[in-house]
Amino acid sequence: xxxxxxxxxxxxxxxxxxxxxxxxxxxxxxxxxxxxxxxxxxxxxxxxxxxxxxxxxxxxxxxxxxxxxxxxxxxxxxxxxxxxxxxxxxxxxxxxxxxxxxxxxxxxxxxxxxxxxxxxxxxxxxxxxxxxxxxxxxxxxxxxxxxxxxxxxxxxxxxxxxxxxxxxxxxxxxxxxxxxxxxxxxxxxxxxxxxxxxxxxxxxxxxxxxxxxxxxxxxxxxxxxxxxxxxxxxxxxxxxxxxxxxxxxxxxxxxxxxxxxxxxxxxxxxxxxxxxxxxxxxxxxxxxxxxxxxxxxxxxxxxxxxxxxxxxxxxxxxxxxxxxxxxxxxxxxxxxxxxxxxxxxxxxxxxxxxxxxxxxxxxxxxxxxxxxxxxxxxxxxxxxxxxxxxxxxxxxxxxxxxxxxxxxxxxxxxxxxxxxxxxxxxxxxxxxxxxxxxxxxxxxxxxxxxxxxxxxxxxxxxxxxxxxxxxxxxxxxxxxxxxxxxxxxxxxxxxxxxxxxxxxxxxxxxxxxxxxxxxxxxxxxx
Numbered sequence: 008x009x010x011x012x013x014x015x016x017x018x019x020x021x022x023x024x025x026x027x028x029x030x031x032x033x034x035x036x037x038x039x040x041x042x043x044x045x046x047x048x049x050x051x052x053x054x055x056x057x058x059x060x061x062x063x064x065x066x067x068x069x070x071x072x073x074x075x076x077x078x079x080x081x082x083x084x085x086x087x088x089x090x091x092x093x094x095x096x097x098x099x100x101x102x103x104x105x106x107x108x109x110x111x112x113x114x115x116x117x118x119x120x121x122x123x124x125x126x127x128x129x130x131x132x133x134x135x136x137x138x139x140x141x142x143x144x145x146x147x148x149x150x151x152x153x154x155x156x157x158x159x160x161x162x163x164x165x166x167x168x169x170x171x172x173x174x175x176x177x178x179x180x181x182x183x184x185x186x187x188x189x190x191x192x193x194x195x196x197x198x199x200x201x202x203x204x205x206x207x208x209x210x211x212x213x214x215x216x217x218x219x220x221x222x223x224x225x226x227x228x229x230x231x232x233x234x235x236x237x238x239x240x241x242x243x244x245x246x247x248x249x250x251x252x253x254x255x256x257x258x259x260x261x262x263x264x265x266x267x268x269x270x271x272x273x274x275x276x277x278x279x280x281x282x283x284x285x286x287x288x289x290x291x292x293x294x295x296x297x298x299x300x301x302x303x304x305x306x307x308x309x310x311x312x313x314x315x316x317x318x319x320x321x322x323x324x325x326x327x328x329x330x331x332x333x334x335x336x337x338x339x340x341x342x343x344x345x346x347x348x349x350x351x352x353x354x355x356x357x358x359x360x361x362x363x364x365x366x367x368x369x370x371x372x373x374x375x376x377x378x379x380x381x382x383x384x385x386x387x388x389x390x391x392x393x394x395x396x397x398x399x400x401x402x403x404x405x406x407x408x409x410x411x412x413x414x415x416x417x418x419x420x421x422x423x424x425x426x427x428x429x430x431x432x433x434x435x436x437x438x439x440x441x442x443x444x445x446x447x448x449x450x451x452x453x454x455x456x457x458x459x460x461x462x463x464x465x466x467x468x469x470x471x472x473x474x475x476x477x478x479x480x481x482x483x484x485x486x487x488x489x490x491x492x493x494x495x496x497x498x499x500x501x502x503x504x505x506x507x508x509x510x511x512x513x514x515x516x517x518x519x520x521x522x523x524x525x526x527x528x529x530x531x532x533x
Contacts, residue, residue: 104135104138104139104142104143105138105142105143107134107137107138107142108138108141108142108302111129111134114129114133114134114137114294115129117294117297117298117301118133118290118294121174121293121294121297123172123174123293124172124174124244125172125174125175125244125245125248126244126245126271127174127290127293127294128272128290129290130287132284132287133287133290133291133294136287136288136290136291137291137294137295139291140291140292140295141295141299141302141304142302145302145304148295148299148304149304149305149306149307150307151180151184151185151295152295152296152299152304152305152306152307153306153307153308153309154184154185154309155180155185155296155306156306157309157311158179158185158198158223159176159296161223161224161227162175162176162179162227163176165224165227165228165231166227166231168231169231169232169234169235171231171234171235171238172244174293175234175244177289177292177293177296178199178230178248178251178289179198179199179200179230180292180296181285181288181289181292182198182199182200183197183198183199183200185198186198187221187222187223187226187345188221188345196218196220196221197218197220197221197222197226198223198226198227199220199226199227199229199230201220201226201229201230203220205233206219206220206226206229209229209230209232209233210225210228210229210232211225211226211229212225214353215348215349216347216348216349216351216352216353217346217347217348217353217359218346218348219346220346221345221346221348222345222346223345225346233251234247234251237250237251237255240255241255241258241269242269243269243270243271245270245271245286246258246269246271246274248271248285248286248289249271249278249282249285249286252281252282252285253278253279253281253282253285257278257279257282258274258278260277261274261277261278262274264277265277271286311342314364314365314366315343315362315363315364315365316362316363316364316365316368317360317361317362318360318361318363318371319358319359319360319361320352320354320358320359320360320361321354321355321358322354322355322379323351323352323353323354323355323386323387324351324352324354324361324378324379325350325351325352325386325387326340326341326344326347326350326351326352327350327382327386328378328379328381328382328383328386329361329363329371329378331381331382332374332377332378332381333367333370333371333374333378334370335363335364335367335370337350339363339364340363343362343363343364344360344361344362351386377493380521380523380524383523384453384455384523385453412435412462412463412464413464414464414465414466416463416464417461417462417463417464418435418461418462419459419460419461419462419529420435420459420460420461420462421457421458421459421460422454422455422456422457422458422459422460423456424456426454426456427454428442428443428448428452428454428460431460431462435462437462437463441463441468442460442462445461445462445463445468446460446461446527447489447525447527448525452525453525455521455523455526457516457520458523458526458527459514459527459528459529461487461527486503486529486530487527487528487529487530488502488503488527488528488530489525489526489527489528490522490523490524490525490526490527490528491524494522494524495522496510496511496516496518496522499528499530503530505530505531506531509531510528510530510531512531513529513530513531514528514529
């Protein structure tokens, strides 16, 4: 197994965590890896978490719906849900199943040969599920096996870190068909189908922008903590499985009704109907991922990136800013970062991870500033404090703030929070089209707080043309520079051979002020 190397590099205010990178001849390369190391895994391991009474209600409900974005794993969720009714019990009529292609003795021998701490018993219920997956719906199973090749190695690493039997890696198969964005009617979400309260209890962030129940790595850590707590309560992995499905309260009640029995099959009649089928389905899923070759099934190949790098994002960032700057398909960003519900990483709240295919790593690093600045105000409103418009008693806009400039006057108006070009034109009694022409703007242009807008009196105003914007030189002798992508205060000062401090002073800006493309910068007199 190829060792995972995490190299942490400090770049400005952001920490970049390229996973699986190594240094060779002074350059950074990505190493092709086994899917086991798809995501950076190290996190604090907590093994003493106890479940609370709040988990007495069912943790999961399998009957579900699907989000609007239908991708490969979402299609698998649809397939999985076709097997369930609203109670979570797999639906099939035994008489509709094909005859088992193996005698019972073969299934028994194979299950006994599997290295499993968890009991994997055999009976007619287990056999029917095996037949259903291996023979009734082989194409569906091949799709699921293809996803399993990608995700199960990730689960194994985390489960192993918590000393949980690796057989538990099959649990998300029966919970969600390995769909990270699966949502049940009860609100259980993600591959491990966490309810909101349970997810938060085990450390998952869930808010308007982020739902870490959908993160294959974070949710697996949470599931490992939850399973550890359930095992601590029941001291039996099969009972822990049942409790994962219906809640520890229901399992405790079933134990009590059975007269204190501590064996799954002895409390079986007292469990909720869907949970009775849960463990047999778990056994069949483990059989399927172990012996699919013996049934001549071939995992379907999916276009999922096997080499990824991870960046820590400390500012708000929209997927479209990344996609439009370095030409990475936005579907790929969603696939690798399903935890971001609105395609927005709220890095201003706290650092969040961004995973991208390693072939885009260099482009992301080289264009990082452009990415964050690309159409920033389109995606994020910079106006936190906005003054409401004042309306006079006659229901007409108040005109007390209007300022008419003299015919020979030229002024530079600094845009305030909440102002628009229409408000500015009304204030100075000029035409909106004139503002567009004087400032090299269009109807689609966006203005920003702190931006300078030039306004002319009638006698000094440059001639307005429909197609040609006003030049940077004005008739009053003032000169402006229109900011372009990649400009800095230093580069502008060098270009016009002016002092940078004077450039900052005349524009009432600091070295930390943002330079947004399209913005006009007043140049100091040489």
